[in-house]
Amino acid sequence: MTPDLTDEQRAFAAAVADFCHREAGTREQRDALAPDGGRHSQPLYRKMADLGYLGAGLPEAYGGSGGGAVELCLFLEETGKALAPIGGFATSIIVAGAYERFGTEEQKKQILGGIAAGAVESISMSEPGAGSDVAALSCRAEERDGEWLINGQKTWCSNAHIADHILLVARTSGSGHQGLTMFNVPTDAPGLTIRGIDTMGGKEVNDLYFTDCVLPTSAVVGEVGNGWKQLMAGLNFERLVLAALMLGTAERAFDDTLAYVKERTQFGRPIGTFQALRHRLADLATELTCVKLLVYQTAELVDANPGTLFPREASMAKLKATEFAKAMALEGMQMMGGYGYATEYGMEQILRASVISTVYGGTSEIQRDIIGKTYGL
Structure with missing residues (x-):
């Protein structure tokens, strides 16, 4: 199940996915782009900037595409799913929101224009x-x-x-x-x-x-x-950004696990046909669909209500997406056995990326506290 997207939005997501597949579709390509444990490739980032991808969610006046939260989530989901080494984008787009809301015109031109052109913030x-x-x-x-x-x-x-x-x-x-x-x-x-x-x-x-x-x-x-109030105005947007990124990461973990259990044969049959794994994959697929709907429902709320804060929905999206991404990576590693631990297959990379996601941008404990407070607790 996918969100109710326009043809233009679907075309944008498909273009980003195709670009990532061509430029960073293999572990060898990604390692060459960002060697020695790096998470960001500036040459790849610049290519995305030249194609206008980094302007998703930025105003046209500063070099952006004028898209909203949905377009931004599509970009984050697809690049997260592709494991594209552009680790600088998430912090950059989070920073952009603060400058867009509170920066001077000169600061907006410098920072927002810079991000659209390939700068990291x-x-x-x-x-x-x-x-x-x-x-x-x-x-x-x-x-x-x-x-x-x-x-x-x-x-x-x-x-x-x-x-x-x-x-x-x-x-x-x-x-x-x-x-x-x-x-x-x-x-x-x-x-x-x-x-x-x-x-x-x-x-x-x-x-x-x-x-x-x-x-x-x-x-x-x-x-x-007034920095505290300014921070609060942007934290909900930050949580949506991180939720969309981890949605894509979780999708990659699920896809890689599914492909493996279909191909790996033990006791004369693919291991995915055993009920123990088949039922686990069914549960994970259901959870993944729930995460996707929650993320895009929140994005649609943001686009439909400019300037409105959604602390409950944003915290729910961040909590659910990050916790599921971590759980999905752990399940994937378990089902893949020793191969899940090997760098060749990439599940260990997904696990490393997802484990920390429940800490940065507000821990899962903080998200639960925020959600509880929105219910008067």
Whole structure:
């Protein structure tokens, strides 16, 4: 079962899928594009930009296609399903929303136009002592002589090492949720050190160290001291982005598992014909359909109600898609046996990508808490 798409939307999804198949359809192609554990290939990314794909969901005034959340989800689903090494896109499109809502015209041209043309952008919130508790942020920005001076440490910053800019959330006054401000920080800014963190998922996250990093007043995004409200305006969109990406990842895990159990023969017959596996695949197919409908129903709500927040639906989509992607990858590895563990077949790559998805962008526990609160609990 698929969402109710227009012919134009279906053609767009098919074009993205075909491109990914040609350019990154094999493990060998993907390894060549992003070697040594990399998750992002800038040459592939630029090709997508030249075809207009990275503008999905961006305004036409800044080089985008003018599409909405549905088109964006189609792009994320297809590239996730293809395991396309364009890890910089998710953070870039999440950052784009903040600039579109709160940035100056000059910032919009720089950031939104840059993303459509193939630039990678990043966002930094987490700190060693502040993860889910954003109110505990301590990285400080002080205004001095008409400039901003940034000092402190950030961590788990995805794609900072390949980004042109970092959307930094720092404390400018007060405590708790009050007094947070967003800044547009070039990654080559003096006083900023970016240091990679090795993870089982590859090279994608970083520690950031700010030591007397000087920014002009024009680096402020939105209003000084209003960063918390600005963050809240974008987190629901971020969760939809991650849900669509993990939907595609889960579909790839399901497709690879299904193909394997149809071909692998034991005891004189394909292993998928044994009831133990046949019933498990039936359950997984049903769950996958539910995830897809939930993601696109949320996207349709976003498109039909511009500016409206959907905390319940967005958190449900993120929770369901990421938890299912992780469960699907684990099931796939189990059904494929030793081959599921081998890099040749790719299921281990899917597992590494999906396990962390229940943590970033708000953990599954935080999503459940948000959903519960929307019911008055």
